[in-house]
Each structure stands twice: as structure tokens, then as C-alpha cells.
Amino acid sequence: MTVKNIILTLLTILIVSIWDFNKKGYHEFPQLIYDWDQKRTIKDHGNTRTYKLSHNTLGLYYNRSLESIHENNTIEVLDERGRPFYFRFMYKQIMDSIIEFKGGIWLTQIPKKKLGEVRLKEVDIPLIIKDHKISVGFIGITNDKWGGFKTIRKNIKFSYPKINFLGNQKDVFGFEYSTLDITPEGYENNVEVPEQCEIVMILIDKIPEDEDLESIQKLLSATKDKLLLVHTWPLVESMKAEKLEKANNLVRKLNEKNQNIFVIDLKGGSEELAQYDENKGYFLTSFGYSLFKTEVIEIIGNYKD
Amino acid sequence: MRLLGITKTEKKKLYFWLCAFVAMTLPFPKLSFNSFAIILLGIFSVFLQQPFLAKTKLIKKNLHWIVIASIPTLLALFGLLWTEDYPSATTNLKPTFLIFSIVFFSSSEKLSLSDLSKLLDLFTISVITASILAVGKAVWLDVQGLGKYYFYLDFGKVLGHHPTYFALFICICSIHLAVKANRENKLLWLYFVAMAFLGLVLYLLSSKMSIIALIVVLASSFLLEIYLYKNVKTNLWSRTKLAGILLLCLIFLTPNFQKRLTSEKASNFEERLELWEAVFNKYQQGSIIFGAGTGDGRKGLVKEYQEVGYEIAAKEHYNAHNQYLEELLFYGFFGLIIFLLQLIIFFILPIQKKYSLGYYLLICFMLFMMSESILERHSGEILYSYFMIILFSILVDNNNFIEKNDRIKVLNTYVDNLSNSETLELIDEAIKERKHIHHVVVNASKIVSMQTDLRLRQSVNSSDLINADGQAVVWASKILGKPLKERVAGIDLMQNLVEMAFQNDYKIYFFGAKEEIVEAVVKKYSKKYSEDIIAGYRNGYFKKEEEKSIASQIRESGAHMLFVAISSPTKENFLFENKHVLSNVNFIMGVGGSFDVIAGKVRRAPKWMQKAGLEWCYRLMQEPKRMWKRYVIGNSKFILLVLKERFKF
Numbered sequence: 001m002t003v004k005n006i007i008l009t010l011l012t013i014l015i016v017s018i019w020d021f022n023k024k025g026y027h028e029f030p031q032l033i034y035d036w037d038q039k040r041t042i043k044d045h046g047n048t049r050t051y052k053l054s055h056n057t058l059g060l061y062y063n064r065s066l067e068s069i070h071e072n073n074t075i076e077v078l079d080e081r082g083r084p085f086y087f088r089f090m091y092k093q094i095m096d097s098i099i100e101f102k103g104g105i106w107l108t109q110i111p112k113k114k115l116g117e118v119r120l121k122e123v124d125i126p127l128i129i130k131d132h133k134i135s136v137g138f139i140g141i142t143n144d145k146w147g148g149f150k151t152i153r154k155n156i157k158f159s160y161p162k163i164n165f166l167g168n169q170k171d172v173f174g175f176e177y178s179t180l181d182i183t184p185e186g187y188e189n190n191v192e193v194p195e196q197c198e199i200v201m202i203l204i205d206k207i208p209e210d211e212d213l214e215s216i217q218k219l220l221s222a223t224k225d226k227l228l229l230v231h232t233w234p235l236v237e238s239m240k241a242e243k244l245e246k247a248n249n250l251v252r253k254l255n256e257k258n259q260n261i262f263v264i265d266l267k268g269g270s271e272e273l274a275q276y277d278e279n280k281g282y283f284l285t286s287f288g289y290s291l292f293k294t295e296v297i298e299i300i301g302n303y304k305d
Numbered sequence: 306m307r308l309l310g311i312t313k314t315e316k317k318k319l320y321f322w323l324c325a326f327v328a329m330t331l332p333f334p335k336l337s338f339n340s341f342a343i344i345l346l347g348i349f350s351v352f353l354q355q356p357f358l359a360k361t362k363l364i365k366k367n368l369h370w371i372v373i374a375s376i377p378t379l380l381a382l383f384g385l386l387w388t389e390d391y392p393s394a395t396t397n398l399k400p401t402f403l404i405f406s407i408v409f410f411s412s413s414e415k416l417s418l419s420d421l422s423k424l425l426d427l428f429t430i431s432v433i434t435a436s437i438l439a440v441g442k443a444v445w446l447d448v449q450g451l452g453k454y455y456f457y458l459d460f461g462k463v464l465g466h467h468p469t470y471f472a473l474f475i476c477i478c479s480i481h482l483a484v485k486a487n488r489e490n491k492l493l494w495l496y497f498v499a500m501a502f503l504g505l506v507l508y509l510l511s512s513k514m515s516i517i518a519l520i521v522v523l524a525s526s527f528l529l530e531i532y533l534y535k536n537v538k539t540n541l542w543s544r545t546k547l548a549g550i551l552l553l554c555l556i557f558l559t560p561n562f563q564k565r566l567t568s569e570k571a572s573n574f575e576e577r578l579e580l581w582e583a584v585f586n587k588y589q590q591g592s593i594i595f596g597a598g599t600g601d602g603r604k605g606l607v608k609e610y611q612e613v614g615y616e617i618a619a620k621e622h623y624n625a626h627n628q629y630l631e632e633l634l635f636y637g638f639f640g641l642i643i644f645l646l647q648l649i650i651f652f653i654l655p656i657q658k659k660y661s662l663g664y665y666l667l668i669c670f671m672l673f674m675m676s677e678s679i680l681e682r683h684s685g686e687i688l689y690s691y692f693m694i695i696l697f698s699i700l701v702d703n704n705n706f707i708e709k710n711d712r713i714k715v716l717n718t719y720v721d722n723l724s725n726s727e728t729l730e731l732i733d734e735a736i737k738e739r740k741h742i743h744h745v746v747v748n749a750s751k752i753v754s755m756q757t758d759l760r761l762r763q764s765v766n767s768s769d770l771i772n773a774d775g776q777a778v779v780w781a782s783k784i785l786g787k788p789l790k791e792r793v794a795g796i797d798l799m800q801n802l803v804e805m806a807f808q809n810d811y812k813i814y815f816f817g818a819k820e821e822i823v824e825a826v827v828k829k830y831s832k833k834y835s836e837d838i839i840a841g842y843r844n845g846y847f848k849k850e851e852e853k854s855i856a857s858q859i860r861e862s863g864a865h866m867l868f869v870a871i872s873s874p875t876k877e878n879f880l881f882e883n884k885h886v887l888s889n890v891n892f893i894m895g896v897g898g899s900f901d902v903i904a905g906k907v908r909r910a911p912k913w914m915q916k917a918g919l920e921w922c923y924r925l926m927q928e929p930k931r932m933w934k935r936y937v938i939g940n941s942k943f944i945l946l947v948l949k950e951r952f953k954f
Contacts, residue, residue, distance in 0.1 A: 013329060016338060028463075
């Protein structure tokens with residue numbers, strides 16, 4: 001093997017590695033999905049002291065200004081040396097003199113030690129918009145679920161980068177979605193299907209009650225010009241199984257009538273895809289979310305082809 | 306022969322490039338590139354390298370070696386018989402052991418130790434390049450304000466590998482560089498710079514096991530020197546080794562390692578013990594003899610982790626973090642014994658062949674296997690299977706080299722049943738294929754000496770090519786019912802080889818005899834052929850402690866052939882003990898007093914006496930005082946030995 005061959009081979013491997021990092025580096029470094037050059041300060045909250053730091057919580061000593069920080073935005077925490085850390089959260093809790101931003105993620109790295117006195121800014125860091133070819137409206141039942149729901153859009157996006165999510169809210173990673181309330185009262189006021197999207201993805205992580213079925217029917221019938229992706233509810237061994245069956249039948253019936261509805265039939269062994277707990281309610285398991293994600297990617301891929 | 310339009314030479318180059326491609330892609334983050342390289346090598350090996358029938362024949366011939374080398378794959382396949390979870394089992398088959406075994410044992414183009422050294426060179430270059438790339442990424446992220454990725458798991462992220470596995474890469478490279486620097490004794494500054502850089506990367510990775518492994522390898526090199534060479538010298542290298550051990554111990558006091566020792570709970574020894582306890586409990590719940598099977602080894606492990614209170618292990622679904630326990634879990638006591646058997650075979654071969662790098666690498670792997678399930682990740686599985694199977698196939702091939710030449714046993718020695726022209730052809734082929742061959746000739750006197758001199762016997766019998774120099778040996782082979790084709794006189798072979806060197810642009814190193822004699826030999830051949838065939842020369846008078854530097858000097862000369870004109874058993878012992886240093890020289894041969902004959906100091910017997918097998922008689926007449934003991938007593942003893950063997954008395 002000549003020196004020339006060695007150099008060429010090494011150079012090729014190096015170029016492929018750099019290209020791969022440039023294209024898919026966000027898998028290892030999720031902070032690369034944000035457009036840091038477009039970072040915009042919304043409000044400078046001044047100095048405060050940290051009370052608690054963990055992988056998903058930022059606890060601060062309360063001041064009134066902090067209460068206004070919105071979950072759509074990012075918190076920039078500057079330590080004593082001016083080094084920035086970025087935190088996004090799902091909800092906040094105020095207890096006595098403490099305010100905790102919870103269910104969150106650190107965009108770059110979690111501070112290695114307690115920060116003490118910090119300066120706090122509320123910033124907007126948009127996602128990088130490139131290679132987007134399919135606009136998807138994601139409508140979900142709620143925004144405060146843990147586990148799979150928190151990462152479902154991120155996982156879909158990472159597996160299929162051509163997708164661009166649209167909605168009126170931002171999740172903890174910054175992906176847009178819309179909330180969905182399928183109770184008769186809630187539906188009338190809240191549901192809004194983004195106009196620009198070609199596909200609407202609906203994820204209802206809840207057992208629909210009888211009175212909710214009407215909302216589902218309205219939602220699935222209202223949008224004729226977009227592809228609607230809706231799933232069936234995996235059955236669980238509980239008194240609620242009958243309700244699930246009823247909702248599944250409705251979805252299948254609507255699917256027969258409407259060409260634009262595509263049903264992701266989530267079938268699996270008992271409690272493999274979903275579970276029911278008196279306290280936690282009905283929820284998809286990690287495997288359930290993973291199956292939903294796989295099916296969605298496959299359908300969107302086929303749809304575009 | 307052309308297969309699909311590719312010539313034999315092109316195929317040979319392509320084969321080596323594909324082997325190198327596997328080694329070079331491994332350290333980089335994109336592992337699918339490495340899988341692609343392995344698939345390419347596999348496809349080339351099966352469909353392009355040689356006709357299918359020839360390949361099948363080689364597989365059949367080396368089947369026993371293939372079985373030994375692919376033990377982890379075979380165990381996984383065997384474990385399918387009692388597993389329940391087939392989907393999980395398919396991810397745990399470790400197919401690369403079988404792929405590499407078939408590739409390297411059924412190849413018509415055998416890799417040599419020098420090829421292995423080159424592959425390790427290329428792997429080292431790639432590890433260094435991948436490390437530079439990672440440092441570059443870390444600096445870029447830091448400059449962009451996107452985080453600091455300079456320590457342990459964070460640095461592992463920019464490398465695209467688990468830190469312990471990349472630390473294993475670095476250990477392999479460092480050991481290779483140290484052994485090579487020790488052997489070659491040139492460009493030491495370059496080795497130093499490379500090792501210093503790797504040391505820095507190791508510091509960023511802060512893998513504790515890597516430091517322990519390097520300390521053990523350095524310490525074991527002392528012990529093995531005592532055992533194998535029985536002469537530990539207090540030279541610069543020995544002092545460097547001692548300093549190295551001290552330096553490695555001091556690394557534990559540095560900030561990164563202190564941070565790992567004090568603040569990282571998950572990888573401390575007590576935590577590991579907890580983890581292993583849980584794994585062992587799980588093992589005891591299943592079949593002790595056969596384990597849980599290929600797909601079910603870790604089933605229920607999370608529950609065990611929870612029971613011993615190791616929450617992070619339960620949450621992150623940790624593996625056993627110990628390859629030996631992993632074997633117990635999956636294939637039980639039976640699997641562990643079989644796995645250890647492979648390790649023992651891999652360990653013994655380099656010791657037998659005195660290939661120090663081989664056992665240092667294996668020590669390193671075995672230590673890492675104590676703290677990580679090395680074969681459960683792509684990086685570990687490929688690194689171990691690739692390099693160990695190549696090494697195994699080379700070391701085993703030296704024996705095959707002996708077998709394929711129709712080797713005949715005459716008393717206590719083996720002799721290859723080859724004519725002079727067949728021997729020349731074989732040597733030419735070996736040089737072209739960059740192999741390393743140790744050639745030796747035997748005569749009656751040497752065979753008698755080998756009765757009592759066990760070192761000489763080991764040296765001769767471990768040679769790759771043995772010819773019968775004395776007519777008495779040919780006669781003996783006939784009496785014993787295993788006739789040799791003809792006598793291959795060392796001096797004739799040497800003269801033919803010098804001519805071959807001239808025709809093929811090979812270079813020769815002449816070593817031995819007095820200074821004026823060796824000078825005369827060089828002068829004569831330079832005049833007859835060309836000065837270009839001379840790589841170097843040196844007289845045969847030296848002190849024992851000079852041996853290594855002489856061997857290094859020969860190695861550095863770029864010689865393809867080496868002729869050693871020193872009396873027995875000194876030349877045999879020199880060649881045997883320095884075989885590893887001389888691994889770059891394709892052909893090494895002891896030629897006794899041949900330089901004296903070529904220089905014209907001693908005359909050779911007339912042709913008719915040579916043909917009649919009376920050359921010894923002529924030598925005896927020339928130097929009766931020196932030769933009577935050798936020929937009269939030696940030959941009598943030899944006759945007695947042959948008769949004893951023939952009539953079994």
C-alpha cells in the first residue's frame with residue numbers, strides 16, 4: 001500500500017466523518033438543531049441565586065420577574081465567569097421563596113457544580129430551518145406528559161429530517177405542536193389545525209369517553225385537504241377496554257369513508273403498547289411510542305414518494 | 306491467473322487495502338463505514354480473491370483453526386438451541402469472528418507479521434487522526450459556546466466511541482509503538498511524539514483500566530524477558546520501562562483521574578462489585594452449565610440491579626461490564642470454559658513463537674475484558690476479532706508452511722523434501738509475498754549435536770524451511786524408508802539466491818566470518834553482479850550484548866535476504882533469538898563456512914566428490930586437526946543413531 005493510497009484513504013474517511021458530523025451531528029449534540037446566530041434576548045431578568053440544579057430541573061430563589069418566563073422560550077443562565085448554560089422547561093412551580101422550572105432539558109451541558117449567583121435572560125433560540133420538505137401539524141392531547149410524549153417529535157424529526165412541525169406551542173425541544181382537548185367544551189375552543197401543513201398527525205394519549213367521540217369525529221371529518229394520521233388505541237386489560245374498542249371502531253369507520261385518513265393500527269400483546277393505571281391513567285409505553293414513530297415515518301416516506 | 310479481469314498482483318494489493326480499510330475506519334465515529342469495509346472485505350474474499358473451489362479447499366484444510374478462531378460466533382449459534390428470545394439473539398451473534406476467520410484462513414494471499422505491523426501502523430495513524438478530529442470538534446463546540454467536551458464521557462461523545470473502548474484503541478497503539486520503537490531503534494522522536502499525543506488523549510478519556518493495563522503490560526514485559534530471553538539488560542529501554550510504570554502510576558494523581566476516582570460513582574470499584582453481584586445472582590437463577598442462551602442472557606438483569614439497589618444500572622440497562630461474566634450469563638460454565646480456551650490458545654501461540662507484541666496485546670484485551678463487556682460493542686468486537694484472528698492466522702501459518710512442504714522426520718529433526726530448484730522457487734515466492742522465512746540446513750554432525758543440545762534442536766525445528774546439506778542425511782532418509790529427493794547444499798543454495806537477488810532486485814546482508822573475508826565476499830559479488838544487491842555486511846565477531854543492535858542494524862538495512870556465516874550453534878541461536886527483530890527480512894539463512902569458500906580461503910571438493918557424497922572426506926583432508934572429531938566421531942554417532950532408529954534397538 002503506497003503512501004499516496006494511505007493518504008487518499010485516510011482523507012476519504014476524514015471527509016466522510018466531517019460530512020456526517022455536519023449532517024447528523026445533532027444526534028449526539030442536540031444543541032446543533034438550534035440556530036444560535038439567531039438567538040434573541042426577550043428579557044433580561046437580572047441577577048438571582050440558584051437553589052437546585054439537576055438534569056431536568058432549574059430551581060431559583062423567587063423574584064416576581066421570573067414568573068413571567070414562558071415555556072416556549074429558553075432560559076440563559078450565565079455563571080460568575082459569564083459562561084452560558086441554556087435550559088428549556090415544560091412547566092414551572094412556585095413554592096414559598098423558590099421557583100422551579102421542571103421537566104426540562106439543558107441544551108448544551110448541565111452545569112457541573114452549583115452555580116450560586118447567576119444572571120438570567122429569557123431568550124428565543126429558533127430551530128435551524130433547512131432541508132424541510134414536509135410540513136406536519138402535530139396535534140396532541142396534552143403537553144405535560146412525560147416519557148415518550150416528551151421526545152416523540154424530536155425522535156420523528158431526527159429519524160426523518162425532512163419533517164417540519166407546525167403548531168401554536170413549542171415543546172421542550174422547541175418543536176411546534178398544538179394541544180388538543182377532546183372534551184366537548186374544550187374542543188370547540190381550542191383545536192386549531194395549522195393551515196400551511198400538508199399532513200396532520202394526531203396523537204391522543206387518553207381513553208376517549210363516549211362524549212369525546214363526537215370531537216374525534218369532527219376533527220377527522222373537518223380536514224379534507226390534508227392527510228390525517230390517526231392511531232387506534234392499543235387495548236389494555238381493564239374496565240376501559242370497551243371504550244377503547246368503541247373509539248377504535250369509530251376511527252376505522254371514518255377511515256373507510258375518507259380517503260385522506262390513514263389509520264396507524266397499534267396492535268400488540270397485552271400491556272406491550274399501552275398501560276392503564278388508576279392514578280396515571282391510560283398511557284402509551286415507550287415501545288408504543290416507538291411503534292407509532294416507526295409507522296409515522298414509514299407512512300410519510302411512502303406519501304412523499 | 307485473472308479472475309474477473311483482476312491480475313494476481315492487483316488482487317494482492319486490493320486485499321491488503323481492504324484489510325487496511327477495516328483497520329482505518331474503526332477509530333472514526335461513523336461505525337457504519339467500518340461495517341461497510343468489513344462487508345467489502347468479505348465479498349472480495351468470497352467472490353474475487355480466488356476460485357470458489359480453491360477457497361473451499363483452503364477452508365476445509367484450515368477448518369480446525371477456523372473453528373478455534375470463531376468460537377464466540379459458534380457459541381452464539383449453539384446458544385440459539387435453548388434461547389427463547391430470537392429477535393434479541395440475532396443482535397448477539399458476533400458474526401465478525403466467523404467472517405474474519407474465513408477471510409484470513411481461506412485467503413490465498415497470506416498476511417505476514419510485517420503486514421500485521423503495517424496494519425497496526427495504519428490503525429495507529431487512524432486513531433491519531435480520529436483523536437485530532439475529536440479535539441477539533443470539542444474546540445469548535447467550545448468556541449461556539451455550545452459546551453465543553455474535554456473529559457471522559459463528554460470527550461467520548463466527540464470521539465463517537467465509548468471512552469473505555471477508545472482508550473483500548475490507544476493502549477493497543479501505544480503497545481505497538483513501544484514494541485516497534487524498541488525493535489527498530491530509529492526515528493525515536495516520532496514514536497515519542499505519537500505516544501505523547503496518545504497519552505494526552507488518554508488523559509482526556511481518563512479511563513482507569515487503560516492505565517492499569519499499560520502498567521501490567523510494561524511489568525509483564527520484564528517478566529517475559531526474563532523467561533524468554535533470560536537476559537534483562539539495564540539498558541535505556543529497561544530504564545524507560547521503569548520510568549513509564551512510575552509515570553503511569555502518577556497519572557492517577559492528576560486532576561482528571563482524581564475527578565474520576567472521587568466524584569464518578571458509577572464506575573468505581575465498589576459499584577462494579579455491586580453490578581457483578583447482581584449479574585452473578587442472575588446467572589445462578591438459570592442453567593449453571595449452559596446459561597440462558599443467546600437471546601436471554603440479560604433477561605431479568607434489570608430486576609437484579611434493582612434488588613441490589615443499583616438504580617442507574619437498572620435505568621440504563623447496563624450489561625455485565627465483564628466479558629467473562631457475560632459468557633457465564635449467556636452460555637454458562639460451558640461457554641466460559643470454551644471462551645477461556647480460545648484465549649489460552651491465543652496467548653500460548655505468541656509465547657511459543659516469541660512474538661512479544663502478540664501476548665502484550667492479549668494481556669491488554671484480557672484486562673479490559675475484566676471491567677467491560679468488550680465483545681458486546683461493535684468497537685470492541687471488531688478490534689479484538691480483527692487483530693487477534695490476523696495474528697492467529699499468521700502464527701499458525703508458520704506451521705502450515707512446514708506442513709505443506711512434505712516435511713520428513715529424520716531422527717530428531719524435520720527435513721523438507723525439496724529439490725534445490727523447488728527450494729529456490731519457494732523462497733522466491735515467499736519474498737514476493739513479503740513473508741518471513743527462517744531457513745536452516747542440517748548435516749550429520751548437526752543432527753548428532755541436536756541429540757543433546759535442546760536449544761539447537763528447538764531452533765532448527767522451529768525454522769520454516771529445512772534442507773539436508775549433508776549427503777549422509779539423504780542416505781539416512783533412504784535407510785529409514787522416507788527418502789529425500791536430493792541434497793540441497795547450503796553453499797549452492799546461497800550462490801543461486803545471490804543470482805536470484807540480482808535478477809529480482811532483492812538486497813542481501815552478509816553477516817559473519819572475519820572482516821577481510823566478508824569484505825572479499827561482498828567485493829566478489831558486487832563485481833560479478835552489481836553493488837545494488839548489497840544491503841550491508843558485518844564480520845561475525847561480536848559480544849553477546851551486541852546481538853540486538855546488530856539485528857536492528859540488519860533490519861534497518863532494508864535487506865530481503867540475510868546470510869549468516871558463523872559456526873553452529875551460535876548462528877542458529879542468533880537467528881532464533883532475534884527472529885522477531887529480523888521479521889522485516891524476508892529470508893534468513895545460516896551458511897556456516899561458505900564465506901571462506903567464496904572468498905577463496907578454503908577450496909571446495911571437486912564435483913565428483915560432491916556428487917559421491919565425499920565432500921566431508923575432502924574437508925577432513927584439508928583440516929584434519931579441526932575436522933576429525935566432527936567427521937570421525939560425529940559421523941560414527943550418526944550412523945549408530947540411524948541404525949538404532951532403523952532396527953529399533
